[in-house]
Amino acid sequence: MTGVQPSGGTCQSRPVGWNQFWFAPSDSTSLAVIRIGCGILVLGYLLSYGSDAPRWLANTASVVPTSTVRELMARSWAEFSIFDYCSSPAAVWTVHGAALLAALAMTLGVATRVSTAVTWLLLLSYLHRVPFANGLAEPVLAMLLAYLVIEPGARSLSLDRWWVLKRGGRPGDPIGWTATVATRLIQLHLCALVLMTVTNRLAGEPWWSGTAVWWLIARTETRLIDLTGLGSLPQYYLVNLWTHAVVAIELLGVVLLWLPRFRPGTQIALGVIWFSLALLTGQLLWLGIMLLGLVAFVPPTVLSRLLGRAAVGSGRAQPA
Amino acid sequence: MGERPGSRGNEGGTPRGDDSGGDATAWQSWVSLAIVIHGICIVVALAANFSPSPLQSRVLEILGPYVNGLSFHPAGTPFYMTHGTFLDVDWRLEWLPEGSDESDEAAWKVAFPSSANSISHRRQREVALLRELAAQQMETEAPGAASRAALLTKALAYDLRIIQRLPAVSLRLRRHTLQSPEAVDSPDAESRDPDSSLYFDVVYRADIVVDGERVEIIGRTSAAEEAATREITP
Numbered sequence: 001m002t003g004v005q006p007s008g009g010t011c012q013s014r015p016v017g018w019n020q021f022w023f024a025p026s027d028s029t030s031l032a033v034i035r036i037g038c039g040i041l042v043l044g045y046l047l048s049y050g051s052d053a054p055r056w057l058a059n060t061a062s063v064v065p066t067s068t069v070r071e072l073m074a075r076s077w078a079e080f081s082i083f084d085y086c087s088s089p090a091a092v093w094t095v096h097g098a099a100l101l102a103a104l105a106m107t108l109g110v111a112t113r114v115s116t117a118v119t120w121l122l123l124l125s126y127l128h129r130v131p132f133a134n135g136l137a138e139p140v141l142a143m144l145l146a147y148l149v150i151e152p153g154a155r156s157l158s159l160d161r162w163w164v165l166k167r168g169g170r171p172g173d174p175i176g177w178t179a180t181v182a183t184r185l186i187q188l189h190l191c192a193l194v195l196m197t198v199t200n201r202l203a204g205e206p207w208w209s210g211t212a213v214w215w216l217i218a219r220t221e222t223r224l225i226d227l228t229g230l231g232s233l234p235q236y237y238l239v240n241l242w243t244h245a246v247v248a249i250e251l252l253g254v255v256l257l258w259l260p261r262f263r264p265g266t267q268i269a270l271g272v273i274w275f276s277l278a279l280l281t282g283q284l285l286w287l288g289i290m291l292l293g294l295v296a297f298v299p300p301t302v303l304s305r306l307l308g309r310a311a312v313g314s315g316r317a318q319p320a
Numbered sequence: 321m322g323e324r325p326g327s328r329g330n331e332g333g334t335p336r337g338d339d340s341g342g343d344a345t346a347w348q349s350w351v352s353l354a355i356v357i358h359g360i361c362i363v364v365a366l367a368a369n370f371s372p373s374p375l376q377s378r379v380l381e382i383l384g385p386y387v388n389g390l391s392f393h394p395a396g397t398p399f400y401m402t403h404g405t406f407l408d409v410d411w412r413l414e415w416l417p418e419g420s421d422e423s424d425e426a427a428w429k430v431a432f433p434s435s436a437n438s439i440s441h442r443r444q445r446e447v448a449l450l451r452e453l454a455a456q457q458m459e460t461e462a463p464g465a466a467s468r469a470a471l472l473t474k475a476l477a478y479d480l481r482i483i484q485r486l487p488a489v490s491l492r493l494r495r496h497t498l499q500s501p502e503a504v505d506s507p508d509a510e511s512r513d514p515d516s517s518l519y520f521d522v523v524y525r526a527d528i529v530v531d532g533e534r535v536e537i538i539g540r541t542s543a544a545e546e547a548a549t550r551e552i553t554p
Contacts, residue, residue, distance in 0.1 A: 023351075071471055130449070135448045196367070200370040239501075
C-alpha cells in the first residue's frame with residue numbers, strides 16, 4: 001500500500017496498493033463455502049431452541065421478558081428485535097419458522113443475496129432479544145453474515161446458478177470486486193477478533209502462569225472430555241505447554257496468516273488449538289464459526305480443486 | 321500475500337465482473353470511506369471489550385447504534401474463556417419444590433442448565449445466562465446493583481412458577497468450585513471427587529412469593545460480599 005498513481009482524479013489519488021487490496025476482482029468461491037457453512041451453523045443455532053422457542057423469545061411470558069432486558073440494559077433504537085413485538089407463541093413460531101426458511105435458502109443458494117440479508121437481520125433479532133444469553137459464537141456469526149450480505153457467493157455453489165444453467169442461460173461471472181471487499185473484511189475482522197481474544201487472555205494471570213487450561217479441564221459440567229489425569233506431574237507440564245501454545249499460536253497467527261509461506265501451517269495450528277479449546281469448553285458452534293473464518297484465507301483456486309471442479313477464473317484473482 | 325489480486329491484466333485494481341457497466345471508481349471512493357469508518361468502529365468496539373476506559377465507553381455510546389445494532393461490539397463477551405476468577409466456573413440455578421425440606425440436598429431440582437448435553441448450544445445459552453446472573457449478584461457497589469440483580473432473579477422465578485407451573489417455593493444459585501490440580505491426587509476421597517458437596521457453594525438464595533400472576537422474591541442470603549474478596553481462587 002505504498003505507491004500512488006501519478007495522475008489526479010478520484011480513483012488515481014488512492015494508493016495503488018489500497019486498490020489492489022480491496023478492489024481487485026476475485027473469485028467468490030471462498031465466500032460461497034463460508035455462506036454454506038454459516039447457513040448450516042445458523043440452522044444449528046436456530047434448532048437449538050427446540051420446542052422452547054416461545055419460552056426464550058416471546059416478549060412477556062418468557063425466561064427474560066423484554067421489559068427486564070430494557071430495565072437492565074440501555075438499548076439503543078438500533079438494537080431492534082422483532083421478538084419484542086411477539087407476545088403469543090404463534091407469533092414467535094411464525095418468525096422462527098421464517099428464520100429457519102431463510103437460513104435454509106441461504107445455505108442452498110436460493111435467492112441468495114436476499115435470503116442472506118434476511119437471515120442476518122433475523123439473527124440480529126435473536127441476539128438482541130436476550131443479550132445475556134449470547135455466548136462466544138453469536139457475535140462472530142453475526143460478523144460473518146454481515147460481510148456475506150456484501151457478497152454471498154451466489155454465482156458459485158448455489159441453486160441460483162444451477163437454475164440458470166438448467167434453463168440454458170449464462171450464469172454471471174463469479175469474479176468481482178465485491179468478493180474482494182467481503183473477503184478482506186472477514187480476514188481483517190477475524191484477525192482483530194483473535195488479537196482481542198489473546199490480549200484479553202493475557203489480562204488474566206492463569207494464561208501467564210500456564211494454569212488456564214487446567215481451569216477449563218476442571219469445569220466438569222461444560223467440558224466434553226475428562227482430562228483430569230493431567231493434574232499431576234509430570235503430565236501437568238502438558239497443561240502448561242497447552243496454555244502457552246494457545247497464547248503463542250494466536251499471537252503469531254494474527255501475523256502469519258498474512259504471509260503465504262506460513263499461512264497453511266498457521267491455519268492448521270489455529271484450527272487444532274481452537275478444536276482443543278472447544279473440547280474443554282463445549283463451544284462447538286464457536287469452533288465451527290472460527291474455522292469458517294479461516295476459510296477466507298484459503299485461495300479460491302485451492303477450494304475449487306478441493307471441491308473437485310475446475311477453478312473459476314483460476315490464476316486470475318485470489319484475495320489472500 | 322501470495323498472488324496479488326488483479327496482478328494479471330488489471331494492475332490498477334480497476335473493477336471487473338459484476339460492476340463493469342457502472343462508474344465503479346466513484347463507487348470505490350465511497351466504499352473506501354465506508355471501509356475506513358467501519359474499521360475505526362470495529363477497532364474501538366473490540367478494544368473496549370475487556371475493561372473499557374471511560375473514554376472508550378463514551379466513544380462506544382456515540383457509536384452504539386452502529387456497533388451494537390449490528391452486533392459488532394461483543395460487550396464483555398468472555399472470549400478469553402477463563403481468567404481463573406470467581407465467575408469462571410460452572411453455575412446451577414436450583415429450585416425447591418413446595419413441602420420439601422430445604423436442608424435436604426436431594427430435594428433441590430436443577431432449573432438451569434436444563435440440558436445435560438454439553439454439546440448442545442442450548443446449554444451454552446443457559447450457561448451464559450447463569451454467568452450473567454452470578455455477575456449481577458456480585459455487583460454490590462454500583463448504584464442500583466441490588467435492584468438490577470433482583471430483576472433477573474425475579475424473571476427466572478416467574479418462568480419457574482407461572483410459565484412452567486412448577487411448585488417452586490425457593491431458588492438458589494449454586495457455584496461449582498473447581499478442583500485444584502493438587503486435589504486430584506489428594507489422599508482425601510472427598511477432595512478427589514469434583515462433584516462432592518465440598519465443591520459447591522450457595523451464592524444466593526431467595527424465597528418465591530406468588531400472588532395471582534405476580535411473583536416476588538425475598539432474598540435470604542448473598543455471598544456477593546464474600547465473593548468480591550475471592551479473586552483468583554476458582
